[in-house]
Amino acid sequence: MTEGTIPTSIDFRDALHSRFQRGEVLGLAFVEIISGELHRVVGGYPGPAHRMPSCCAAMRAEQRGGDQILHAPPSGDGATLRIRYRLPR
Template identity: 70%
Template sequence: MPKSEEFRIELERQIARAEVRGLAFIEVISGELHRNVGGYPGPDHRMPACCSVMRAEMRGGDQIVHAPPSGQGATLRIRYQLPR
């Protein structure tokens, strides 16, 4: 079962790769992030923790592109502005 720190590390990796590529922003979807870390889909998924990490990493200029009704689902999409 992934821990919040694992989600944070993977999110930082994705952002760093996008910065190296010179992108102006990166959009991250919670379901994809969780799949990359592991444990999703599955009965012991940690989607609420994944979504919390994504929201906690937001800075000025970042925006939520899509939020599921519960706010904590696999379709949460956040656009992170680059460079950080």
């Protein structure tokens, strides 16, 4: 993603896959991802044009059997959504 562009669901998915791959290379059993941290890495957060609902949707779409939502904000989408993803994917 380039500076000043608004992140897309594909950007969030690609960032998730990158974290999964890094965890697998390190031999981890799981990775925990927090939506606010993921969005900051991808870009555009915090800010008036943030895409937190898209970030959270991308995180949920990547869930598989054995993955766990460790924390969900009351609204469902927010910077504190935390999901533990089992590895390998």
